[in-house]
Amino acid sequence: MPSGSAPATASSRPPVEESAAVESISLSATGDIIMGDAPNKLPAKDGDGFFDSVASSLTSDLVMGNLEQPLTGDTGTSKCGTPKRPNCFAFRSPPAYAGHLKEAGFQLLNTANNHSKDYGPQGYQNTVAALEGAGLAHTGAEDQITVVDVKGVKVAVVGFSPYAGANNVNDLPAAAAVVSAAAEKADLVVVQVHMGAEGSDKNHVKSGNETYFGENRGNPIKFSRNVIDAGADLVVGHGPHVLRGMEFYKGKLIAYSLGNFAGGGRTLSRDGILKYSGVLHVSLTKEGAFTGGKFVSTYLDDLGVPTRDKTNERGRKMVADLSGSDFGDDAAVIGADGSIKAPA
Numbered sequence: 487m488p489s490g491s492a493p494a495t496a497s498s499r500p501p502v503e504e505s506a507a508v509e510s511i512s513l514s515a516t517g518d519i520i521m522g523d524a525p526n527k528l529p530a531k532d533g534d535g536f537f538d539s540v541a542s543s544l545t546s547d548l549v550m551g552n553l554e555q556p557l558t559g560d561t562g563t564s565k566c567g568t569p570k571r572p573n574c575f576a577f578r579s580p581p582a583y584a585g586h587l588k589e590a591g592f593q594l595l596n597t598a599n600n601h602s603k604d605y606g607p608q609g610y611q612n613t614v615a616a617l618e619g620a621g622l623a624h625t626g627a628e629d630q631i632t633v634v635d636v637k638g639v640k641v642a643v644v645g646f647s648p649y650a651g652a653n654n655v656n657d658l659p660a661a662a663a664v665v666s667a668a669a670e671k672a673d674l675v676v677v678q679v680h681m682g683a684e685g686s687d688k689n690h691v692k693s694g695n696e697t698y699f700g701e702n703r704g705n706p707i708k709f710s711r712n713v714i715d716a717g718a719d720l721v722v723g724h725g726p727h728v729l730r731g732m733e734f735y736k737g738k739l740i741a742y743s744l745g746n747f748a749g750g751g752r753t754l755s756r757d758g759i760l761k762y763s764g765v766l767h768v769s770l771t772k773e774g775a776f777t778g779g780k781f782v783s784t785y786l787d788d789l790g791v792p793t794r795d796k797t798n799e800r801g802r803k804m805v806a807d808l809s810g811s812d813f814g815d816d817a818a819v820i821g822a823d824g825s826i827k828a829p830a
Contacts, residue, residue, distance in 0.1 A: 510778075511639050513769075516765055517551075518724055519554055519748045520749050521555070522579045524580055529790075547637055553596065554601045555577040558608070565605075565606075577601055582616075584617050588620045592622060593622065593634070594643055596724075600648075630645070639674060640674070641673070646678070648702060648703050655681045655703070661709065662715070674770055679713075680724055682743060684726050693707060719770055730812075732817070734817075734818060735816065741766050746760060750790050751789075765784065767782065783796075
């Protein structure tokens with residue numbers, strides 16, 4: 487979608503007077519979203535009510551998610567159609583499922599990941615058409631800077647991944663350049679990034695590049711700090727399929743992975759810690775200052791449906807522990823109520 491072509495404020499909200507002072511705006515974000523896998527692994531009721539358990543937890547001025555699948559019919563071109571990919575996974579949901587995202591409250595979806603082109607270029611084009619048809623903004627194509635207006639504050643969202651057609655997480659100078667360009671277009675810059683190795687043993691953030699099945703999936707720490715140096719105000723990570731810790735760098739929050747938010751049709755593993763996820767909430771001033779945040783715990787139920795974890799708050803506890811163990815004095819401080827604070 488061209489920059490600035492989709493307002494981020496839902497039409498159901500009352501308009502904000504131009505003279506009203508906005509001290510801060512609220513942003514929310516999730517990790518990986520797969521609603522099902524057509525034609526045989528779709529959720530009950532054709533996805534109606536799929537996000538009901540978590541919809542109220544998403545509410546903010548700008549709601550973002552990582553769409554980990556195309557919304558398309560069968561294009562006849564699947565990335566898993568060759569002998570070289572015997573253990574390949576390709577997912578797709580019907581284009582109409584963009585409506586489920588809209589109904590849940592999502593306003594902007596990231597497509598910079600390893601599944602957005604599961605059904606080839608046409609499948610990706612169909613996804614873009616489905617999102618735009620539902621009034622949803624999107625980001626993730628190479629050099630794409632999506633700017634949305636949030637209560638009079640211009641927010642640029644840029645997606646990165648290690649895959650062709652997206653801004654490259656492994657090209658740090660190019661990443662800095664596109665973020666700098668985004669900062670020229672908007673008041674705030676949010677980086678959505680699909681990075682890091684996958685698996686239940688990959689929940690810790692370590693120095694250096696991470697690889698998975700021979701793919702260089704980036705150096706999460708170096709990349710995140712690089713884009714903040716270039717002008718990013720918030721980094722939202724996903725891709726490892728597990729929760730990871732959070733740190734502050736130069737006053738900016740880095741969430742290294744928000745885990746598996748939705749895996750309809752049992753498309754994502756629910757074994758052990760792979761089932762835990764959450765919704766990240768962050769409040770920022772127009773100048774980019776962090777004024778508060780919260781982590782709301784969720785999990786995948788037996789069918790892969792995103793479910794609020796009100797009783798145990800397991801995701802919140804995991805993020806708190808991982809943040810402290812991985813980042814020490816720079817760790818985000820996660821309170822018992824889920825509040826996120828910068829270290830003293």
